[in-house]
Each structure stands twice: as structure tokens, then as C-alpha cells.
Amino acid sequence: MTARPASSLATTLALLQxxxxxxxxGGFAYSxxxxxxxxxxxxxxxxxxxxxxxxxxxxxLARLEAPLWLRVHDAACADDxxxxxxxxxxxxxxxxxxxxxxxxxxxxxxxxxVFPALNLDPPDLESPTYTAVxxxxxxxxxxxxxxxxxxxxxxxxxxQVLVAVKTVPLGQQAAQAMLYALHPSMQQAxxxxxxxxxxxxxxxxxxxxxxxxxxxxxxxRLFRS
Numbered sequence: 565m566t567a568r569p570a571s572s573l574a575t576t577l578a579l580l581q582x583x584x585x586x587x588x589x590g591g592f593a594y595s596x597x598x599x600x601x602x603x604x605x606x607x608x609x610x611x612x613x614x615x616x617x618x619x620x621x622x623x624x625l626a627r628l629e630a631p632l633w634l635r636v637h638d639a640a641c642a643d644d645x646x647x648x649x650x651x652x653x654x655x656x657x658x659x660x661x662x663x664x665x666x667x668x669x670x671x672x673x674x675x676x677x678v679f680p681a682l683n684l685d686p687p688d689l690e691s692p693t694y695t696a697v698x699x700x701x702x703x704x705x706x707x708x709x710x711x712x713x714x715x716x717x718x719x720x721x722x723x724q725v726l727v728a729v730k731t732v733p734l735g736q737q738a739a740q741a742m743l744y745a746l747h748p749s750m751q752q753a754x755x756x757x758x759x760x761x762x763x764x765x766x767x768x769x770x771x772x773x774x775x776x777x778x779x780x781x782x783x784x785r786l787f788r789s
Contacts, residue, residue, distance in 0.1 A: 578682070578705040582698065583715040589674040589694065591719060594667045595727045595787035596620075597775030602731045603782065606775075610738050613728040617721060617742075618749050620772060622756070625717065627767045628658060629695055630757035633713055636696045640703035645688070652689050652696040659693075661776040667788070668693045675701065710754060717750045730786060 581587065598616060601607045607616050632655050639647035659665035671694035679686045679701065687700045695716070702712030722743065729739045779785060 575705060575707050575711075579702070579707050579711060579715050581682070582701060582705075582707075582712075583719050585719075585722065587675070587678065589671045589678070590788075591671060591694075591723045592726060593788040594663075594671075594723070595731070595779065595785075596664065596667070596724070597772050597777075597779055598724060598727045599731055599785055599787045600775040600779040600782055602728070603785075604775075604778075606771075607728070607732065609732065610728075610734055610742060613725075613732060613734065614742050614745065617724045617728075617746065620724070620769070621717065621721065621746070621749050621753050624767045624769045624772065625720065626753035626756040627760065628765055629655070630713060630717065630753055631760045631765055632658075633695050633699045633716055634709055634757055636699035637703045637709045637712060640700045648687075648696065648700065649689065652691070652693055655693040655695050656691055660773045661780065663776050663780045663788075668695065672697045710758075713754055713757065714750060717753055721746050721750065727787065 585592065598607065598613075601616060602613075607613050632651055635651045636648055636655075639645075639651060656665065656668065659668050669691060672689075672692040675694060675697045676686045676689075676692050682701065682705065684701065684704050687697055689696065698716050699712065702709075702715070707715075725734075725739050725742055725746075728734050728742075729736070734742075779787070
């Protein structure tokens with residue numbers, strides 16, 4: 565299904581809907597290891613929470629997940645099913661822990677179930693990842709790659725900040741200040757993602773992965789694993 569032409573206002577409204585925290589995909593239920601980092605005092609206040617989120621955004625998402633998002637979007641715009649499947653499988657293979665894999669698959673399936681409400685056909689993927697499904701939705705709704713990726717990164721960052729709000733804890737004013745301060749990092753991440761070739765994709769985030777693995781068996785936790 566090719567991307568359909570749409571007015572600027574129509575695509576803006578569609579983008580707001582995809583980025584809305586009311587979208588029933590369950591992203592609020594996951595911490596991606598941040599809760600474990602708070603438990604062991606690696607993250608303890610607004611400054612350390614911001615550093616954790618910025619590092620994840622610019623050193624992890626920007627160098628692997630975001631460029632793969634762009635590749636799925638490009639393939640979906642071109643109606644290249646083979647490439648959509650290829651990059652979706654690549655995304656799933658990069659989920660290093662059972663927790664991260666379950667999150668990606670659960671949120672991907674949940675977003676795919678929203679497609680009929682958006683007047684879209686659900687993506688034809690055996691194991692749809694959230695990253696790929698979001699990119700496909702943007703492509704089919706006529707949302708540009710940069711704007712769609714910005715919305716994707718925004719939803720990720722907002723969920724991470726809300727983990728800090730609930731668990732550090734942080735106040736709402738501190739959370740909004742942190743989200744605003746993350747804007748340059750999001751722009752940097754998009755620029756990095758656009759620039760990377762296929763052979764340059766990759767990241768090595770041992771600390772984040774270990775925290776995600778520890779969270780799977782953490783005795784007391786607010787967030788899903």
C-alpha cells in the first residue's frame with residue numbers, strides 16, 4: 565500500500581495521533597532498564613536521569629534503531645515488502661534481552677491493531693516490531709521521514725522521562741524542563757541516523773543491556789518485564 569498524498573495539516577494531525585500517550589500501545593509500562601538503574605543508584609536525580617536518557621538517545625537509538633526506522637519508512641514508501649521484512653527482522657534481532665524483545669513485539673502488535681482506526685491495512689509482518697510498525701504507519705499516512713522519526717524519538721524520550729518521574733521520583737516541572745532540554749539531542753540523533761550507511765550501523769551499550777537483564781528478575785518493580 566503506497567503512501568497517500570495528504571495536506572500538511574492532515575499529516576500533522578496524524579502525527580500528533582501517533583505520538584499521543586493515549587495511543588493504546590502500552591509504552592508507559594516499560595522502563596528499558598532505567599528502573600534497574602534507579603534501583604542501584606546509577607540514576608538518582610534529574611541530572612543523572614537526563615544523562616542516562618541523552619546517552620541512550622545519542623549513542624544507542626541514533627546509531628541503530630533510528631537509522632533502521634528510516635530504512636523501514638523508505639521501504640514502505642516504495643512498497644518494497646522484501647526490504648520492510650528485512651529491516652523488521654533486523655530490528656527484532658537487535659533486542660538483546662527477553663524484556664526488550666517482549667516490549668518490541670507487544671507494542672508492535674498493539675500498534676498494528678490500531679491501523680484500522682487510522683484507515684490503514686495492518687502490516688503484513690510475521691513478528692512486527694514497534695519500530696517498524698510506527699515507520700510503516702508514518703509512510704502510509706504521508707508523514708515525512710524526519711517528522712515521523714522525530715515523533716518516534718519523542719514518544720521514546722517521553723516514556724523514559726515518565727519512568728524517572730515515577731521512580732526517582734521527579735516533579736512534573738522537572739520532567740517538562742528535561743523534555744525541552746532533550747530537543748537538541750533528538751535533532752542530533754536524527755542527523756546521525758540520516759548519515760549512517762548500512763555498514764556503519766551498530767552500537768555497544770553493555771550497561772543499558774545489563775540493567776535491562778537485571779530488571780527481568782528484579783524483586784520489586786513498577787514496570788513490566
